Amino acid sequence: MTETVKGNDPGERGAQPEEVIRVEGLAKDFRPGFGLVRKRVLHGITFSVRRGEVFGFVGPNGAGKTTTLKVLMGLIHPQEGRATILGHDIRESAFRRHIGFLPENPYFYDYLTGREFLDFYARVSGVTKADRPARIERLLDDVGLTHAGSERLRGYSKGMLQRIGIAQAIVHDPEIVFLDEPMSGLDPIGRKEIRDLILRLNAEGKTIFMNTHILSDVEMVCHRVAILVKGRIRWVGGAADFREADGGGADVVLSRVPPDIVAAMEDAFGTGFRGQGDRIEVRVPEKRLPDLLRLSLDGGAEVVSVTPHRQSLESLFVDTVHDAEALDPTAVEESR
Amino acid sequence: MISPGRVSAIASNTFREAVRNRVLYALLFFGVLLIGVGIVVSSLSYVEGDRILQSVGLSSLRLFGAAIAIFVGVGLIHKEVDRRTIYTILSKPVSRTEFLLGKYLGLLVTIWLQVAIMAAAFVVVSLATGAPLDGGHAAAIGLAGIELAVVVAVATLFSSFTTPMLASLFTAGFYVVGHVTRDLRELGAASESAWVQQGTWLLHRALPDLESFNLTVQAIHQLEIRPDQVLLPLLYGVLTIGVLMAAASVIFERRDFR
Numbered sequence: 001m002t003e004t005v006k007g008n009d010p011g012e013r014g015a016q017p018e019e020v021i022r023v024e025g026l027a028k029d030f031r032p033g034f035g036l037v038r039k040r041v042l043h044g045i046t047f048s049v050r051r052g053e054v055f056g057f058v059g060p061n062g063a064g065k066t067t068t069l070k071v072l073m074g075l076i077h078p079q080e081g082r083a084t085i086l087g088h089d090i091r092e093s094a095f096r097r098h099i100g101f102l103p104e105n106p107y108f109y110d111y112l113t114g115r116e117f118l119d120f121y122a123r124v125s126g127v128t129k130a131d132r133p134a135r136i137e138r139l140l141d142d143v144g145l146t147h148a149g150s151e152r153l154r155g156y157s158k159g160m161l162q163r164i165g166i167a168q169a170i171v172h173d174p175e176i177v178f179l180d181e182p183m184s185g186l187d188p189i190g191r192k193e194i195r196d197l198i199l200r201l202n203a204e205g206k207t208i209f210m211n212t213h214i215l216s217d218v219e220m221v222c223h224r225v226a227i228l229v230k231g232r233i234r235w236v237g238g239a240a241d242f243r244e245a246d247g248g249g250a251d252v253v254l255s256r257v258p259p260d261i262v263a264a265m266e267d268a269f270g271t272g273f274r275g276q277g278d279r280i281e282v283r284v285p286e287k288r289l290p291d292l293l294r295l296s297l298d299g300g301a302e303v304v305s306v307t308p309h310r311q312s313l314e315s316l317f318v319d320t321v322h323d324a325e326a327l328d329p330t331a332v333e334e335s336r
Numbered sequence: 337m338i339s340p341g342r343v344s345a346i347a348s349n350t351f352r353e354a355v356r357n358r359v360l361y362a363l364l365f366f367g368v369l370l371i372g373v374g375i376v377v378s379s380l381s382y383v384e385g386d387r388i389l390q391s392v393g394l395s396s397l398r399l400f401g402a403a404i405a406i407f408v409g410v411g412l413i414h415k416e417v418d419r420r421t422i423y424t425i426l427s428k429p430v431s432r433t434e435f436l437l438g439k440y441l442g443l444l445v446t447i448w449l450q451v452a453i454m455a456a457a458f459v460v461v462s463l464a465t466g467a468p469l470d471g472g473h474a475a476a477i478g479l480a481g482i483e484l485a486v487v488v489a490v491a492t493l494f495s496s497f498t499t500p501m502l503a504s505l506f507t508a509g510f511y512v513v514g515h516v517t518r519d520l521r522e523l524g525a526a527s528e529s530a531w532v533q534q535g536t537w538l539l540h541r542a543l544p545d546l547e548s549f550n551l552t553v554q555a556i557h558q559l560e561i562r563p564d565q566v567l568l569p570l571l572y573g574v575l576t577i578g579v580l581m582a583a584a585s586v587i588f589e590r591r592d593f594r
Contacts, residue, residue: 030592030594067594070423070593070594073423073426073427074426074427075422075423075426075427075592075593076592076593076594077590077592093429093430093431094429095429096427096428096429096430097428097429099427100427101423101424101427102424103420103423103424105420106420106421106423106424107419107420107421108421108424109349109352109353109421111352111353111356112352120345120349121424121428123341123342123345124342124345124346124425124428124429124430125428125429126339126341126342126429165424168424169424172428178427
């Protein structure tokens with residue numbers, strides 16, 4: 001497991017960053033039915049999240065991401081382990097005025113208008129009556145829903161519901177925002193809107209904890225990532241780590257390559273060499289890219305395209321999941 | 337520390353949701369209809385027309401009030417869990433006890449509003465037929481309201497850990513048993529067996545006695561109602577509600593929302 005921080009991680013910007021979420025040895029069993037058999041779904045999960053970062057909690061379906069998040073939100077009680085948020089034990093409720101939460105595919109009270117909905121959540125979050133109207137108007141503006149503030153939620157699209165959902169999560173101006181699959185089921189425009197909103201909240205200094213399995217979104221917004229597979233943390237690292245874990249690199253497409261250069265390339269880049277005739281594709285590690293380009297251009301070949309690897313997290317994710325399955329094919333422990 | 341602000345926010349939202357329930361209006365409609373039908377039923381009798389009218393009216397109010405409490409009450413918490421709205425509420429600085437109290441009070445206000453509407457229908461029908469009305473009727477309706485507050489607490493308790501179907505069965509069972517324990521004790525007392533006598537006495541003590549809240553006979557016969565006939569059931573009701581809500585809170589506190 002890697003635990004290094006590089007690149008755009010807020011941890012690099014100053015002194016040792018404060019850990020605002022600490023999870024230590026968290027374990028949870030569920031009873032699938034009415035019997036005594038218990039299934040362990042979380043196996044001693046340990047990780048931490050630092051102030052000011054966007055933390056991606058990634059894993060395949062059924063990995064335990066939502067269960068972990070529900071434990072942090074106090075919706076599920078763990079069997080073992082301990083977790084603190086902003087130094088408070090998660091079993092307390094008063095500190096929750098400093099956190100916000102958007103569940104996966106949330107249902108909201110659809111008989112309320114956008115304003116009534118935010119007013120309700122502002123009231124239960126302890127926002128004073130005097131502050132509420134201005135706060136609600138600003139939030140509606142922030143999430144682009146001022147025009148729909150007097151409309152009942154039953155008339156909202158899925159993207160609008162996600163945005164009003166994020167608005168309820170930040171109605172009390174929390175320090176940490178927890179989002180469970182915030183881009184799930186959204187069209188590309190909706191996803192971009194939510195992504196931009198997350199980046200804006202982070203720029204305002206909020207720490208974001210995000211459960212997701214959409215890896216491209218993780219690559220775009222997260223400073224650090226933890227990969228959870230079958231209830232166990234398998235990898236934790238910074239954004240730069242997963243790019244390097246795959247070796248970086250690029251796919252280079254060439255044409256009009258002279259035969260002697262083709263032979264030289266085959267010798268030098270054998271495993272990443274594909275193609276025949278006029279069109280050749282070479283997959284090359286980042287550090288060998290200049291060698292390949294020099295060889296091609298000096299030999300008179302034409303470089304059609306150079307595509308950096310965009311699937312680095314995906315590769316890491318798939319490898320991690322396969323490794324985890326190889327290590328633990330039973331996936332879930334059963335105990336009585 | 338329970339915050340009145342948070343509890344009232346949840347209560348007012350619960351009220352807003354409950355008054356959108358169509359079952360509530362259907363039951364209210366039939367409750368008011370039955371109170372009105374009392375006029376026809378009482379007209380079939382040559383004697384005691386007023387008493388028949390008011391007996392039908394007060395019984396309808398209590399029965400349909402209980403039906404509304406059961407059928408609207410048992411689904412409220414389950415719906416929050418099922419639709420996952422509870423996730424966002426409990427992630428705020430709201431304790432589970434505050435959530436339960438808010439749901440309870442919101443539903444209670446809804447039920448009391450329905451009782452007030454049925455009571456208004458009862459008063460209109462009584463005035464229209466010239467039947468007497470006095471403080472006894474007010475006391476009977478007031479205690480019916482307290483009885484319904486107990487039934488709502490029972491519905492809240494059962495809905496805090498089980499499905500609406502089971503919660504409605506359990507709550508309806510509680511309501512029926514609560515009205516027969518006194519009869520059971522009196523039947524047992526007539527028995528020659530000491531075992532039966534003690535057993536039925538114990539059952540009456542252990543199980544709730546909802547007949548304590550029933551002043552229908554005293555009201556319609558215009559018998560004197562002593563202050564203790566109102567105050568003791570009121571105290572009994574408040575204590576019962578306290579115990580039921582404390583139990584609901586303990587159970588709800590331990591629950592996992594998967």
